[in-house]
Amino acid sequence: MPDSNIDIEIFSVPGCHKCGKAFQLVEAVLKELDNKTINLRRVDVVDEFDYAVALGIRATPGIAINGVLVFTTMPSAEALRKAICHNEHQE
Amino acid sequence: MGDYRIGDIGKQLGLTADTLRYYEKIGLLKNISRTASGIRTYSDKDISHLKFIQRAQKMNFSLAEIKDLLQMREDPQHARSEVRALSHRKLAEIETHLQDLTTLRNELALLVNLCTGSEDGCPIIEGIEESHKT
Numbered sequence: 001m002p003d004s005n006i007d008i009e010i011f012s013v014p015g016c017h018k019c020g021k022a023f024q025l026v027e028a029v030l031k032e033l034d035n036k037t038i039n040l041r042r043v044d045v046v047d048e049f050d051y052a053v054a055l056g057i058r059a060t061p062g063i064a065i066n067g068v069l070v071f072t073t074m075p076s077a078e079a080l081r082k083a084i085c086h087n088e089h090q091e
Numbered sequence: 092m093g094d095y096r097i098g099d100i101g102k103q104l105g106l107t108a109d110t111l112r113y114y115e116k117i118g119l120l121k122n123i124s125r126t127a128s129g130i131r132t133y134s135d136k137d138i139s140h141l142k143f144i145q146r147a148q149k150m151n152f153s154l155a156e157i158k159d160l161l162q163m164r165e166d167p168q169h170a171r172s173e174v175r176a177l178s179h180r181k182l183a184e185i186e187t188h189l190q191d192l193t194t195l196r197n198e199l200a201l202l203v204n205l206c207t208g209s210e211d212g213c214p215i216i217e218g219i220e221e222s223h224k225t
Binding site: 013016045049052053056057058059060 | 194197198200201204205
C-alpha cells in the first residue's frame with residue numbers, strides 16, 4: 001500500500017534571511033529521508049496573507065505539516081525529522 | 092461599601108454630572124441614594140451598572156437596549172421574553188465581533204513581526220502595495 005502524501009509548507013517573506021535557511025534545512029532533511037510522497041511548498045506570506053493568519057503564522061519562518069502549524073521558528077534538523085516521521089506514522 | 096459623589100464617578104469613569112443625571116432621568120440608573128442635603132451618592136453596584144453601560148455603548152448598543160439588559164441583570168429569572176431574545180442577539184453580535192477582533196489582532200501581530208524582523212524596511216507592506224498596483 002503506497003504512503004499517503006505529506007504536505008510541508010514553509011512560510012516566508014521577502015527579506016527574511018532565516019526563511020531561506022529554513023527552506024534549505026527542510027530540503028536537506030527531506031533528501032536524507034528520501035520520501036517521495038512528501039510535497040514541499042514555499043508560501044509567500046505577502047501573497048497568501050489570509051491563509052498564513054488562519055494557520056496561526058505570527059512571524060516567519062513558520063513550518064506547517066499537513067495544514068497544521070508545527071514550527072513557529074527555525075527548528076533543529078532533529079526536531080524537523082521527528083515531526084515529519086510523526087506525520088508519516090499517522091498517515 | 093461605596094459612597095461616591097458625582098465628582099468621584101467623573102474621576103473614576105470619565106462621566107459628567109449631566110450624563111449621570113440623564114441616565115437617572117431615563118431610568119438607566121435607578122434608586123440613586125441621596126444625602127440628607129439631597130446630594131446624590133452612588134454605590135458600588137451603581138458603578139458596576141455604569142461600567143456595563145460604557146462597555147455596551149462601545150459596542151454600539153442603544154440606550155434603550157442597555158436599559159433592557161440592565162433590567163435583566165437585576166432579575167434574570169423574570170426577564171421578559173423580548174429581553175431574553177435581545178440578550179441572545181447581542182451575545183451573537185459580540186461573538187462575531189470577537190472573532191473579527193481576534194483575526195485583526197493576529198493580522199496585526201504578523202505585520203508587526205514581519206516589519207520588525209526585517210532590516211530592509213517592511214517587505215510585507217511593500218508587497219501588499221505592489222499587489223494593489225497590479
